[in-house]
Amino acid sequence: MTSKTLYQKLVDSHTVKVLDAENVLLFCDLHLMNEYTSPQAFAGLYEQGRDVSMPGQNVAVVSHVIPTHVQTVRTIQYAPAALQATNLKKNCDHFKIPLFDTNDRLQGIEHVVSPEHGMIRPGMVVICGDSHTTTYGALGALGFGIGTSEIEHVLATQTLVYRLAKSMRIRVDGVLPLGTTAKDLILMIIGQIGAQGARGYVVEYVGAAIDALSVEARFTLCNMTVEAGARGALIAPDAKAIDYVLHRATDISPDVQNQALTHWATLHSDPEAAFDAEHVFVASDVAPHVTWGTSPDQVLPISGHLPSPSTWPTGPERRSAEQALLYTGLLPGDAIEGTPIQHVFIGSCTNGRIEDLRAVADVVRGRHVASGVRAMVVPGSGAVKMQAEKEGIADLLLAAGFEWRQPGCSMCLAMNDDILDSGVRCASTTNRNFEGRQGRGAITHLMSPAMAAAAAITGTITDVRQLEPQA
Structure with a gap:
């Protein structure tokens, strides 16, 4: 059997159809939306008379335009921004898509809200009209940002025409020194390889320093990997990641959990898997950046x-x-x-x-x-x-x-x-x-x-x- 990287396993398991040597039709487990990248996509659905194929596998959050100063009732005063939020609610109500609205007590930033409520699980493909969707790689999920026309396609079909990426492995050996964090580590990495150093790649992080990071620190690492041009970031799910998910995904029954654990145990790169590029860093070299x-x-x-x-x-x-x-x-x-x-x-x-x-x-x-x-x-x-x-x-x-x-x-x-x-x-x-x-x-x-x-x-x-x- 051919050895595969974690990235290849995730793509293969979600491929509905191979389109050509560089593109596949990819099934998307979860699609996240916000108020500023979704309006044109919804407009396209209305114009074509299409419905949302799987409303329950889409979630919307008002996050980018919302004011954060203390208010008893949060009100968006800037009219164009208020219209974006209002339209998102109308669209979600019409298509029966769950929404964390302006005054929902659990509202927040999409990339914080979704994992903390157990929506992100190892092995998923998660997409959003926001480049920092790479965050979810911390849990062994393939996350990446998409454009407005792609959002419309996903809403209508729950699939995406996806151009395959190359694989990069970044190993970080050792332990981060006291007073340094995952943010310092990723800033150092970006500084070393450049803002385009991972362009066209999905990066998998490995090594003792990565293993030692908390799940929230891994979110930071994967979140900012896009700033090196990466199309995705991944960390194979370990006991920390699985505990994080199971603690929050309260809807998983015992039988389903056992099946999930069996599947999640396979989510790692095979020992002989080949990567297109590799970098090695030493954690002890990291200072606050x-x-x-x-x-x-x-x-x-x-x-x-x-x-x-x-x-x-x-x-x-x-x-x-x-x-x-x-x-x-x-x-x-x-x-x-x-x-x-x-x-x-x-x-x-x-x-x-x-x-x-x-x-x-x-x-x-x-x-x-x-x-x-x-x-x-x-x-x-x-x-x-x-x-x-x-x-x-x-x-x-x-x-x-x-x-x-x-x-x-x-x-x-x-x-x-x-x-x-x-x-x-x-x-x-x-x-x-x-x-x-x-x-x-x-x-x-x-x-x-x-x-x-x-x-x-x-x-x-x-x-x-x-x-x-x-x-």
């Missing part, structure tokens, strides 16, 4: 100094670095540590889970936000918000001078009313630092939740390892 430019691969360890593009050969990479320095207002040779910030944003589908907020609380405890800094914490879902409040994390953050907001994508992409002014420099736990991503002219530095918390406390980009523990 911070982006300096306008692409996630423009990143440095906290001890690093900004590059001098003039020393590089003339070409796109040099021009990009020059433009990034111009945009961020930083100078070649400057140390990244000590750079003053005016804003801190903690949240997003990358780092808005309870484990992230616990890490923030550990740094903040006994301290206060620096004068002149505005610091926001936006939980990734209603469930995360309630858990943080139950544990006293919300009260701790409020006492320290943080804003405690309601769930949503918020300042990750400024599609709502959480927008930075031009020139404001933000320490952010999000996934992209593009020009204007958090507001026109705003400057974003990506980092881990602990590092963002340290920046909030000191008012500068700070090595969190240098902060003395507080009682």
Whole structure:
């Protein structure tokens, strides 16, 4: 029997028909939708007189345009955004698709809501009109983003014309040092292989350092793998992942669970499986990382100094670095540590889970936000918000001078009313630092939740390892 990678096994098990050497018709177990990438797809269904083939295998969430400031009744004031949310509800009601609506107590970011409610299980194919659907690889599911025309096709058929990807294996040996996280690891990897280093590949992560990560840390790793150009990210499901799923997937009967466990045990790459590309990293080399430019691969360890593009050969990479320095207002040779910030944003589908907020609380405890800094914490879902409040994390953050907001994508992409002014420099736990991503002219530095918390406390980009523990 031919040896296969985990990726090949997932594709093969969901292939309805082989179309040609590069494309298959792929069955999709779960399709997630949001308010801003689905309207045209629904319009297409109406125009063609088509129905949704499997409504129960589609789930919608209002997340990107929703305001996060505290309101008794959450109301979207911006008319076009309000219309998007209203239309999503109308469409979901019409086609009988489950919806986490604006004032649902469990509403949140789609990539946080779906796994925490047991919707994501090993071996699934999960798609969404959002590139960070790669998150679900943490549970051994093949997740990836799709476009609007593809959303319409999936709604009508629960299948997708899928172009096959190549396979890449990234092994991370050893153990991450104290004070470093999965966010630091993925920023380092992106910095090493580049923003296009995994373009056309589905990446499988292996190694002792990956095994040691919690499931929520694996979500962070897989979520940001798309920032290296990857079409997917996978980690073979182990006992941690299976426990995570079974704890949340309460609808699985004992008989079905036994069948599932038997199947999930096969979800790994065969020992002799061939990969198209491989990279190896050593976890002990990982330090806290911070982006300096306008692409996630423009990143440095906290001890690093900004590059001098003039020393590089003339070409796109040099021009990009020059433009990034111009945009961020930083100078070649400057140390990244000590750079003053005016804003801190903690949240997003990358780092808005309870484990992230616990890490923030550990740094903040006994301290206060620096004068002149505005610091926001936006939980990734209603469930995360309630858990943080139950544990006293919300009260701790409020006492320290943080804003405690309601769930949503918020300042990750400024599609709502959480927008930075031009020139404001933000320490952010999000996934992209593009020009204007958090507001026109705003400057974003990506980092881990602990590092963002340290920046909030000191008012500068700070090595969190240098902060003395507080009682």
